[in-house]
Amino acid sequence: MKEKATGTSYAKIIFFGEHSVVYGKPAVAIPLYSVDVSATLERTVIGQTIHCRYFDGPISQMNDNLQGVRVLIDRLLNLFEANELSFRLTIESKVPAERGMGSSAATAIALVRAFFNLFEKPLSRLELLTLADIEEKITHGNPSGLDAATASSEAPIWFIKNQVNEQIEFHRSNLCLVIADSGIKGKTSEAVSLVHNNLIDEPDMAMPLIDQLGQIATTARQALADSDQVTLGRLMSQSQTDLAKLGVSTKALDQFCQIAITYNALGAKLTGSGLGGCMIALAKNQRDAQIIATKLRQAGATQTWIQSFKNYEFTTGEQHDNLVK
Numbered sequence: 001m002k003e004k005a006t007g008t009s010y011a012k013i014i015f016f017g018e019h020s021v022v023y024g025k026p027a028v029a030i031p032l033y034s035v036d037v038s039a040t041l042e043r044t045v046i047g048q049t050i051h052c053r054y055f056d057g058p059i060s061q062m063n064d065n066l067q068g069v070r071v072l073i074d075r076l077l078n079l080f081e082a083n084e085l086s087f088r089l090t091i092e093s094k095v096p097a098e099r100g101m102g103s104s105a106a107t108a109i110a111l112v113r114a115f116f117n118l119f120e121k122p123l124s125r126l127e128l129l130t131l132a133d134i135e136e137k138i139t140h141g142n143p144s145g146l147d148a149a150t151a152s153s154e155a156p157i158w159f160i161k162n163q164v165n166e167q168i169e170f171h172r173s174n175l176c177l178v179i180a181d182s183g184i185k186g187k188t189s190e191a192v193s194l195v196h197n198n199l200i201d202e203p204d205m206a207m208p209l210i211d212q213l214g215q216i217a218t219t220a221r222q223a224l225a226d227s228d229q230v231t232l233g234r235l236m237s238q239s240q241t242d243l244a245k246l247g248v249s250t251k252a253l254d255q256f257c258q259i260a261i262t263y264n265a266l267g268a269k270l271t272g273s274g275l276g277g278c279m280i281a282l283a284k285n286q287r288d289a290q291i292i293a294t295k296l297r298q299a300g301a302t303q304t305w306i307q308s309f310k311n312y313e314f315t316t317g318e319q320h321d322n323l324v325k
């Protein structure tokens with residue numbers, strides 16, 4: 001066993017397929033390299049403490065809203081038969097919480113990696129995602145697994161719940177995604193319940209929207225491989241219309257999408273659960289992206305990020321279930 005070990009992960013952005021992914025439809029999601037999480041475990045002589053933006057102190061005294069993390073730590077200690085281990089756990093996260101960027105999933109992934117790294121044990125991707133799901137189930141109820149799958153990936157992924165998790169072809173181009181935080185907390189479990197209730201109360205309205213969101217993700221996959229920017233933009237804006245009809249957009253997110261389009265974005269949509277959180281806009285190039293980001297901040301976005309399509313690394317069609325770092 002090492003004296004000190006770190007695990008890392010990324011924020012995730014759902015490009016296409018939020019909500020419909022819960023109902024077995026495909027989704028496309030990307031890791032955001034500049035927005036990461038690290039979990040560092042250091043062995044100590046006494047105690048088990050955690051130091052993160054929400055809590056500083058003994059793990060046994062962690063707040064209820066961190067229950068998912070506490071249960072995951074217990075599970076990991078059991079797994080390594082190390083319940084008596086003394087350690088200090090430091091979690092440093094650049095991922096804004098409750099903004100649809102997968103903050104909790106990214107924390108869980110970094111945590112699992114840190115433990116396996118400390119105990120010098122190999123970790124399969126399946127085991128990583130299964131363990132992260134322990135935290136996600138407590139925090140979000142019935143997660144599709146997309147957040148954890150993306151937070152742990154080095155590449156854009158194509159995801160179908162319980163079936164497929166693979167890297168996809170992503171044409172490197174001048175295109176850029178602008179991500180803007182509305183500054184309003186997203187409410188994942190509330191948004192997921194709202195869509196669920198819509199499907200029960202008004203299936204004739206809601207089911208075709210879920211189907212269409214899934215179809216959009218399928219078309220988008222090809223458009224990403226071809227770098228068909230016009231189609232991509234159109235599909236994003238169509239997704240936003242469908243998600244708004246499902247009830248998960250907000251005035252601020254709608255307004256941000258409109259501003260992005262006014263300033264030359266090819267398309268724009270909310271990302272993640274909605275009811276707050278972030279939106280994304282597709283820009284033709286870095287210059288347009290900078291202008292859109294500035295206009296969104298002037299309109300009230302609390303933070304913006306720009307992710308260039310040039311930066312993505314992937315191996316075409318590689319099944320994404322190999323051993324992880």
Ligand code: MEV
Pocket residue numbers: 014017018019020021022100102142143144145146147188191192272273
């Ligand atoms: C949340 O980031 C994405 C949702 O599709 C829920 C999920 O996939 O579990 C809204």
